[in-house]
Amino acid sequence: MFDLLGTALSSRLLLGTAQYPSPAILADAVSASGTSVVTVSLRREMAGGRAGEEFWSLIRSLGTRVLPNTAGCHSVKEAVTTAKMAREVFGTSWIKLEVIGNHDTLQPDVFGLVEAARILSEDGFSVFPYTTDDLVVAERLLEAGCKVLMPWCAPIGSALGPVNIPALRSMRAQFPGVPLIVDAGLGRPSHAATVMELGFDAVLLNTAVAKAADPVGMARAFGKAVEAGREAFCSGMLEPREVAMPSTPTIGRAVFS
Numbered sequence: 001m002f003d004l005l006g007t008a009l010s011s012r013l014l015l016g017t018a019q020y021p022s023p024a025i026l027a028d029a030v031s032a033s034g035t036s037v038v039t040v041s042l043r044r045e046m047a048g049g050r051a052g053e054e055f056w057s058l059i060r061s062l063g064t065r066v067l068p069n070t071a072g073c074h075s076v077k078e079a080v081t082t083a084k085m086a087r088e089v090f091g092t093s094w095i096k097l098e099v100i101g102n103h104d105t106l107q108p109d110v111f112g113l114v115e116a117a118r119i120l121s122e123d124g125f126s127v128f129p130y131t132t133d134d135l136v137v138a139e140r141l142l143e144a145g146c147k148v149l150m151p152w153c154a155p156i157g158s159a160l161g162p163v164n165i166p167a168l169r170s171m172r173a174q175f176p177g178v179p180l181i182v183d184a185g186l187g188r189p190s191h192a193a194t195v196m197e198l199g200f201d202a203v204l205l206n207t208a209v210a211k212a213a214d215p216v217g218m219a220r221a222f223g224k225a226v227e228a229g230r231e232a233f234c235s236g237m238l239e240p241r242e243v244a245m246p247s248t249p250t251i252g253r254a255v256f257s
């Protein structure tokens with residue numbers, strides 16, 4: 001079990017719900033992944049009218065916890081308003097806070113993020129901020145009231161995987177007691193395993209599953225990779241070394257003369 005802010009979760013994989021080929025495939029992918037938390041963009045789905053309503057009932061039927069997000073928000077005001085609406089709609093004070101700062105890279109506006117995080121934390125939200133791997137921004141987010149951090153490993157939708165492993169490693173070392181969830185940019189199950197091996201608490205991803213040729217199979221693969229990475233981290237991995245060490249004992253070997 002994974003204790004996330006006092007909630008026991010059966011999986012360390014959090015899954016996005018956008019861009020699936022069909023609602024049925026989304027539901028099957030969620031089930032195959034083993035996730036117990038899905039994230040939903042209130043802003044995008046509300047724009048969908050009747051389709052939006054059907055989407056909500058599908059999400060409710062999944063039996064998972066919902067982590068609403070403020071995807072698509074580019075200002076503090078937009079993000080705060082969206083978060084408040086999400087609290088009403090989903091009856092949860094969890095919010096994945098996105099304040100996008102750059103149209104092309106979808107890089108977070110870390111200044112707006114800290115400001116919005118402070119406003120929402122003071123209003124009783126549990127804020128899950130989508131941030132960069134910058135340690136100073138991370139400090140500011142914690143000071144603003146965040147109890148969990150969601151650093152990217154690459155731009156949203158890029159599928160690049162962890163492009164700056166030293167930065168992620170140092171974030172993990174700097175905040176040993178803070179739940180850290182890698183969010184965005186994962187492309188392959190091996191990427192998820194890699195960040196879990198670094199000691200991250202969980203991962204959140206969307207595009208790599210939703211846009212796979214077989215989203216259900218890919219969701220299952222990511223679920224396994226997250227578990228494998230976590231188990232490896234907890235089992236004490238060897239440090240790599242540059243010299244050979246025989247893995248078979250040489251004492252008592254047969255002598256041919």
Ligand SMILES: CC(=O)[C@@H](O)[C@H](O)COP(=O)(O)O
Binds near residue numbers: 069071158208
């Ligand atoms: C669904 C969601 O919240 C995304 O904004 C998130 O950041 C996932 O990123 P990927 O689509 O790159 O997995």
